[in-house]
Amino acid sequence: MQLTYNQMVVEQVSDTDIDRIFQALADATRRDIVRRVLQSEQSVSALASGYAMSFAAVQKHVAVLERAALVAKARRGREQLVHGNPDGLRRAQLILDRFEELWRHRAAGIASILAED
Amino acid sequence: MTSITVEKDLEALTMTFVAEFDAPVERVWQVWEDPRQLERWWGPPGWPATFTRHDFTVGGQSRYYMSGPDGEKSGGWWEFTAIDSPHRLVFDDGFADESGEPLRESMVTTMTVTLETVDGRTRMSNLGQFTDPEEFEKMLAMGMEEGMRLAVGQIDAILAG
Numbered sequence: 001m002q003l004t005y006n007q008m009v010v011e012q013v014s015d016t017d018i019d020r021i022f023q024a025l026a027d028a029t030r031r032d033i034v035r036r037v038l039q040s041e042q043s044v045s046a047l048a049s050g051y052a053m054s055f056a057a058v059q060k061h062v063a064v065l066e067r068a069a070l071v072a073k074a075r076r077g078r079e080q081l082v083h084g085n086p087d088g089l090r091r092a093q094l095i096l097d098r099f100e101e102l103w104r105h106r107a108a109g110i111a112s113i114l115a116e117d
Numbered sequence: 118m119t120s121i122t123v124e125k126d127l128e129a130l131t132m133t134f135v136a137e138f139d140a141p142v143e144r145v146w147q148v149w150e151d152p153r154q155l156e157r158w159w160g161p162p163g164w165p166a167t168f169t170r171h172d173f174t175v176g177g178q179s180r181y182y183m184s185g186p187d188g189e190k191s192g193g194w195w196e197f198t199a200i201d202s203p204h205r206l207v208f209d210d211g212f213a214d215e216s217g218e219p220l221r222e223s224m225v226t227t228m229t230v231t232l233e234t235v236d237g238r239t240r241m242s243n244l245g246q247f248t249d250p251e252e253f254e255k256m257l258a259m260g261m262e263e264g265m266r267l268a269v270g271q272i273d274a275i276l277a278g
Binding site: 102103105106107109110111113114117 | 134136138139140144145148154157158159161162241243
């Protein structure tokens with residue numbers, strides 16, 4: 001039932017994709033990582049130095065973001081560089097725009113009821 | 118013409134939809150109070166809502182379902198916690214099973230609807246308050262509607278940042 005509701009909201013993005021995007025963005029550190037790597041690509045160790053948590057923990061956050069296609073990693077020499085994936089974010093934005101559409105639809109529905117008076 | 122804005126406060130886990138209508142507040146109040154009017158606008162496109170119960174009193178509950186294009190149904194429930202006619206309405210909103218009974222494990226959103234007169238029109242603000250962040254995360258994993266509402270704020274903040 002809930003899956004059905006999902007599908008009607010976003011037809012071209014699978015439920016698994018949606019789950020991954022929302023899970024990825026539900027965490028403040030991960031949102032901060034996305035912000036940083038959209039500005040400039042950074043190594044996982046450079047990112048890790050910016051947070052009060054272990055390298056492994058930061059690496060885990062990056063992996064979650066990578067699975068959601070919000071960031072991508074590239075190896076350069078001995079370093080793993082993380083960069084933002086604007087396409088992934090745009091796709092997520094598309095999902096959300098549909099929600100705004102739902103409320104616009106509701107407001108238009110109310111306006112048309114009022115117009116019958 | 119109807120104008121609408123969406124405001125998101127990620128830190129407070131809230132989202133507000135604001136729309137203005139060319140009608141007095143008493144008239145706009147009726148689209149919430151009267152289930153026959155309510156069901157004409159609550160459902161998403163192609164998913165008309167049917168309210169089988171709408172006990173519009175403090176402590177009262179509503180049951181509704183939305184019917185999809187292939188005959189599938191998606192249910193929901195409300196429980197009213199404050200009603201100050203015709204200016205303010207507060208209710209909890211959650212998912213329901215096929216028979217319309219609340220799904221206990223599902224995320225509950227508190228909705229506050231405020232109607233006020235601004236320049237001779239009615240401004241309707243719908244504030245969605247998500248409850249507990251842990252519940253919230255669980256709900257996000259289920260990919261529900263409210264999850265998407267919150268994520269609007271998250272993504273906007275990232276794109277703006």
